[in-house]
Amino acid sequence: MGTLQLRAGRRHEARLLSDLALRSKGHWGYDQAFLDACRAELTLTPEQVEHQRVTVAERDGRVVGFYALTGQPPNGVLEDLFVEPDHIGTGVGRDLWQHAVEVAASLGFQRLTLDADPGAEPFYLAMGAHRCGLVPSGSIPGRAIPRLEYDISRVQPGGRPGPQQGDRGQASDLQRVRSRHG
Numbered sequence: 212m213g214t215l216q217l218r219a220g221r222r223h224e225a226r227l228l229s230d231l232a233l234r235s236k237g238h239w240g241y242d243q244a245f246l247d248a249c250r251a252e253l254t255l256t257p258e259q260v261e262h263q264r265v266t267v268a269e270r271d272g273r274v275v276g277f278y279a280l281t282g283q284p285p286n287g288v289l290e291d292l293f294v295e296p297d298h299i300g301t302g303v304g305r306d307l308w309q310h311a312v313e314v315a316a317s318l319g320f321q322r323l324t325l326d327a328d329p330g331a332e333p334f335y336l337a338m339g340a341h342r343c344g345l346v347p348s349g350s351i352p353g354r355a356i357p358r359l360e361y362d363i364s365r366v367q368p369g370g371r372p373g374p375q376q377g378d379r380g381q382a383s384d385l386q387r388v389r390s391r392h393g
């Protein structure tokens with residue numbers, strides 16, 4: 212596999228990124244009715260691509276993931292983070308997350324919040340985020356999804372996260388999750 216390159220999203224990629232988000236969501240095995248209900252929330256307009264600090268990951272000239280970051284300091288919101296299904300588990304999510312955190316830190320954000328698909332929560336815990344609550348899904352009435360928060364103040368110059376109390380607990384939570392799923 213070629214190296215991963217990150218760059219700003221472009222307005223004309225709105226449709227491509229919306230389709231990628233829906234395919235990526237499908238990774239968790241939802242049925243078509245569920246995905247149809249999510250479509251509106253996962254659809255990006257050209258204006259959103261321009262104004263939501265969208266960053267895409269490209270490998271071998273193909274877009275394989277992206278994120279969108281909104282908010283005003285001190286509160287950043289990770290709106291989207293999606294990886295193309297055939298690239299899930301290959302480090303794209305980690306690189307995009309790290310980039311989002313670095314951008315957020317450089318803009319003066321002190322925390323990032325995000326509403327996660329339950330399937331993605333172990334990834335965010337592995338990245339150092341913690342759950343701060345449950346919120347109603349924006350797509351499915353009656354469904355609650357985890358809200359997670361990440362403390363940007365832990366990011367040291369160069370973008371590397373420093374040690375934080377509780378990391379050990381988060382690591383063992385992750386191990387428990389993984390061992391349950393083999």
Ligand SMILES: CC(C)(COP(=O)(O)OP(=O)(O)OC[C@H]1O[C@@H](n2cnc3c(N)ncnc32)[C@H](O)[C@@H]1OP(=O)(O)O)[C@@H](O)C(=O)NCCC(=O)NCCS
Nearest residue numbers: 235293294299300301302303304305327328331333334337
């Ligand atoms: C969640 C998502 C963005 C993660 O991206 P990814 O490219 O698959 O993640 P990476 O390969 O960079 O994984 C980084 C680390 O996170 C952890 N991790 C990732 N997915 C995990 C999972 N499902 N369970 C447990 N740990 C996980 C691993 O520790 C991994 O480290 P490793 O390489 O040492 O194993 C990706 O799986 C995805 O797009 N999923 C479908 C759409 C979705 O739910 N997006 C999030 C919406 S909130």
